[in-house]
Amino acid sequence: FACGLWAGAGWHRRYRPFVDAFCVELQGRGHLSSALVLRWFQGHLQRCLGAVRYRLQERCRISLSVCAGRPPTLHIVPCSDYVCCHISMAVRLIPAIPLGDALYLTALPPEGPLEPLATETLWDLNTSRQEQRLLNWLKEQTPASSCHLKCLQILKGLRDLRGMGLEEPFCSQWGQVLSSYVLKTALFSLLLQVPLEAWDERFLVERLEDLVLYLRDCLRKQMLMHFFLGNTSLPEAVVLPRFLKEAAPVNLLANFDRHTLDLTAFQLISTWIQAPHVIRMYSSPRYLRP
Template sequence: MALSLRGDFVRVGSAYEQHKVRSPDCFDVLVPLRLPPRLQPEPSRAAGPAPSGAFVCGLRAPAGAGWPRRYRPFVEGFCAEPRGRCLLSSALVLRWFQGHLQRCLGAVRYRLQERCRISLAACPGRPPTLHIRPCSDYVCCHISMAVRLIPAIPLGDALYLTALPPDVPPAGPAHEALWGLNASRHEQRLLAWLKEQAPASSCHLKCLQLLKGLRDLRGQGLEEPFCSQWGRVLSSYVLKTALFSLMLHGPLEAWDERFLVERLEDLVMYLRDCLRKQTLMHFFLGNASLPEAVALPRFLKEAAPVNLLAAFDGPTLDLAAFQLLYTWSQAPHLIRTYSRARYLRPAPAACRHGAEARQELPGE
C-alpha cells in the first residue's frame, strides 16, 4: 500500500483567521494524506526554534515482521531508519507529494488554459505553491492567487502533522524523520469562541495585525544575525499565543474597538514581560486553565507543557524585548517611513476592459 490523497483539504493560516498583513492573495491549505494503519507518533523535543509550538514527533512503523512484509513498498519508499528506528520520512513524503501534484496538474491544465494559467512552484524541503493567474479580459482586474499546498498526516481530533521547514534544527537524517504538530483547526475554534464572547466591535484581531505589521517594519531596519532571530522570536504563532493568553486574563469587554491603543499597548507589554522572563507557554499543550467551552482532544490535554521561547538564549530574548519596546515607541515614525512610495510594491497595471469602460462613460 502506497500513499494517497484523502480527497479533502483544510483551510488554515492568517488569511482565513482574518489577521493577515501581507499578500492577501496568498493562502495556506492542508492536504490530508491517507497512510497505512498503525503508524505510532513518538513525541520529541526539537533542538532549535521549531515552528507551530516547538512540538515535534516522529511516526514509527510497527515492530514485527508482519507489518513490514505487507507494506514493504511503503516502507521502502517512504521510511527512513535514523538510529535504527523505522520512521516515516517527511522528505520522501514531500517529494512524492510534489510529483503527484505535478501529474494531477498535467491532467487539468489543458482544460483550464483558456481561463487561467496554472503553475506549480516547488523548492526543496518546502511545500509546493500553486500559482493561478486569470487570462480572460473579463477577469483581468483580479489579482493572481498563490495557494501553498501542505501535505498533512491526520492524527484524528482535527490534529495534523506537517513537515518541518528545512532551516529548523536538527539538520541531517534526524530532521527528515520529524514532523511538526498543526493544531490550526483548534486555534480557529478558539478564535470563533472569542469572537462570540467579545464585543461585536472587538479589536483583538486588529491588534494582532498591527503588531505583526510593526514587527515586519522593524525587521527591515535590523541587521543580521539578529534580523533572522527577530522574526523567529516574534513569530506569528508567538504573537497569536500571547494574544490568546492576554485575552483570557481579563474581561473581554475591554477589547472593544474604542480601546484599541490601550489593548495594543497591553499586548506589547505582556509580550515584553514574557521575553524578559524567557517564558511563553504553548496555549494548548498541557494547558489546564482553558475555558470549559473550548473542548480539546485528549492528546493536547495530556501533552507536556511547552515553552515557546525555550529554544532562544537569554541575550537574544533580552535584545528582542528591548527592540519590541523601541518599536512600540517609534510606531508612528515606522509607519510613516515605510508607507512611502519607495517601500511599497508597485501597483498593478490598470486592466484593459476597465479602461475601455471608463472611456465609454457619457460626459467624459
C-alpha cells in the same frame, strides 16, 4: 512532534520501498521524515501542474513556487476577461497526516535552531479547528467591535516592516522568534487575562500595547507555552480532544538562546516606540514589494 514507526518483525523488508523513500533512522529507531514526504509531495505537484493548467487555461494562470525545505505555494491569477472573479490567490500546499479529532501532523519546518537530522523527523501539530472554536467563542463573548484580531494584524505588520531594516543573521532570527504562530499564541493567552469587554475598539492602542509588553515579558522569561497542549485554563466552552488535554505543556521559545530572545525583546519594544516612523519609512514606494 516526531512520528516514530512501531513495526513488527519483517515489516521493513516487506515495505522496503516505503522505508527507503520516506523514513530516516534517529536514535536507533525509524521515523517518518517530514522532509522526505515534503520533497515527494512537491515532485508530484510539479508533475500534475501541467494537467491542471490545461484544464483551467481559459479561466486563470497557475504557477507553483517551490523552495527547498518549505511547503510549495500555488499562485492563481484569473484571466482578465474572466468576469466571474478577479481576485488573485496564493495557496500554501502542505502534506498532512490525520490524527483524528480534527488534528493533523503537517510537514512544516520547525522554528528555531535544531540539528539537521532532528529537523527532518519533526512534524508540526495543526490545531486550526480548535483555534476556530476558540475564535467563535470569543466572537460571542467580546464586544461586537472587538479589536483583538486587528491587534494581531497590526503586530504582524510591524514585525514585517521592522524585518526589512534588519541584517542577517538576526533578520531570520527575528522572523523565527516572532512567527505568526507565536504572535497568535501570545494574543490568545492575553485574551484570557484581560476582561473581554476591554477589547472594544475604543481601546485598540491600549490593548496593542498590552500585547507588545506581554510578548516582551515572554521573551525575557524565555517562555511562551503552547496554547492548547496541556492547557488547563481554557474556557469550558472550548472542548479539546483528549490528546491535547493530556499532552505535556510545550514551550514555544525553548529552542532559542537567551541572547536571541533578549535582542528580539529589545527590538520589539524599539519597534513599538518607533511605530509611526517605521510605518512611514517602510511604506514608501522604495520598500513596497511588487
